Amino acid sequence: xxxxxxxxxxxxxxxxxxxxxxxxxxxxxxxxxxxxxxxxxxxxxxxxxxxxxxxxxxxxxxxxxxxxxxxxxxxxxxxxxxxxxxxxxxxxxxxxxxxxxxxxxxxxxxxxxxxxxxxxxxxxxxxxxxxxxxxxxxxxxxxxxxxxxxxxxxxxxxxxxxxxxxxxxxxxxxxxxxxxxxxxxxxxxxxxxxxxxxxxxxxxxxxxxxxxxxxxxxxxxxxxxxxxxxxxxxxxxxxxxxxxxxxxxxxxxxxxxxxxxxxxxxxxxxxxxxxxxxxxxxxx
Numbered sequence: 001x002x003x004x005x006x007x008x009x010x011x012x013x014x015x016x017x018x019x020x021x022x023x024x025x026x027x028x029x030x031x032x033x034x035x036x037x038x039x040x041x042x043x044x045x046x047x048x049x050x051x052x053x054x055x056x057x058x059x060x061x062x063x064x065x066x067x068x069x070x071x072x073x074x075x076x077x078x079x080x081x082x083x084x085x086x087x088x089x090x091x092x093x094x095x096x097x098x099x100x101x102x103x104x105x106x107x108x109x110x111x112x113x114x115x116x117x118x119x120x121x122x123x124x125x126x127x128x129x130x131x132x133x134x135x136x137x138x139x140x141x142x143x144x145x146x147x148x149x150x151x152x153x154x155x156x157x158x159x160x161x162x163x164x165x166x167x168x169x170x171x172x173x174x175x176x177x178x179x180x181x182x183x184x185x186x187x188x189x190x191x192x193x194x195x196x197x198x199x200x201x202x203x204x205x206x207x208x209x210x211x212x213x214x215x216x217x218x219x220x221x222x223x224x225x226x227x228x229x230x231x232x233x234x235x236x237x238x239x240x241x242x243x244x245x246x247x248x249x250x251x252x253x254x255x256x257x258x259x260x261x262x263x264x265x266x267x268x269x270x271x272x273x274x275x276x277x278x279x280x281x282x283x284x
Contacts, residue, residue: 009043010244015052022171023239023250026058029140029168031182031253032065034114038174040245046117049173054137062138064163065115066181067108072101072130072200078109100201100208101130108133114173127159130200130211134159140166150202151213154181155188160257168253174246177227178220182253186260188216222267230259 024030032053042048053063071078074095083091099106103126108115118124119135126135127148136144136159144166149157160182170182177183187193196217201208230251231238237255241248 009041010039011043012048012052012055015039015042015049015243016055018241018243019052019056022241022243022248024053024056024169024171026056027060028057029062029138029144029163029166030057030064030171031163031168032063032114032118032171032173033175033179033181034065034112034171034173035175035246036113038246039243042244046113049114050117050121050137053171057138060139062136062140062144063118064134064136064141064144064159064168065118066111067115067119067126067133067135068111069101069106069131069133070109072098072106072109074199098201098208100203101133102203103128103133129153129158130202131198132158150211151215153198153215153218154184155216158185160185163253164257170249170251170253170256172249172251173243174248176224177230178224180223180227180251180256182251182256183220183223183226183260184218185257186264187218189257189261190265193217219268226260226263226267229263230256234259 030053034049036042036046036049039049044051050063054061057063070076071082073079083094086094108119115135118137119126121137123141124135124137125141125145127133127145129148129150129152132153133148134145144159144162146162147157148159152158154160163182164185170180172180194217195214197212197214199210199212202211203209204211231249234255237252239250241250
């Protein structure tokens with residue numbers, strides 16, 4: 001069994017009760033960010049967590065996870081770590097050999113085992129963005145992942161906007177607001193957000209090719225502060241509680257995005273926007 005050492009793992013039945021107590025309801029569209037380790041060990045691992053979530057959501061509910069691929073880039077920390085000790089010639093060769101993103105086979109980078117387990121489910125569907133794809137499982141999956149524009153990471157032509165339209169909720173399962181991807185949609189909705197260039201490898205004309213495009217300059221460096229303010233200002237939109245050993249939160253996604261849209265221009269205006277390329281979630 002997949003469990004932490006030092007004691008019995010959390011059972012699927014117990015997780016089901018915890019999700020219900022937290023406020024997860026049947027029929028919900030649920031965007032999940034999770035640290036499996038934080039749960040304290042689960043009998044059966046990530047598959048048990050996914051099964052428990054689907055049991056609570058029921059046949060009309062939909063699970064959505066980020067399946068981002070930050071290593072499909074030559075500016076990301078993941079890429080820099082892989083080439084740090086290589087010569088310039090070896091770095092260039094490594095860059096030439098980098099595979100193009102394939103939504104059917106490319107694993108996510110740093111999103112956790114629950115995200116990968118959901119992505120690999122035979123009924124799961126995945127959006128086609130080469131750096132910020134999402135996978136979804138349930139009756140709304142096709143609508144959520146369809147038409148994810150390759151030059152729109154997390155804006156109006158991404159699954160986040162579809163989740164907003166569907167009145168989705170966010171489950172932060174043992175992780176903090178710094179992992180709350182939904183706040184990025186608020187970045188797109190502020191007046192005249194700053195932009196930057198991104199590069200990644202895509203399939204074009206039957207072979208891998210590097211592609212550069214312009215999009216909003218994503219910055220999650222202040223999301224922990226933003227989330228704390230959101231929780232203080234809108235307590236009815238947040239349900240905190242334990243899941244296994246993990247402190248977790250269930251959020252109203254629409255309220256979170258709306259709060260971010262209002263909060264970001266005020267608070268980033270005071271400190272100035274940073275192109276925070278070294279930070280985890282903005283690392284494309």
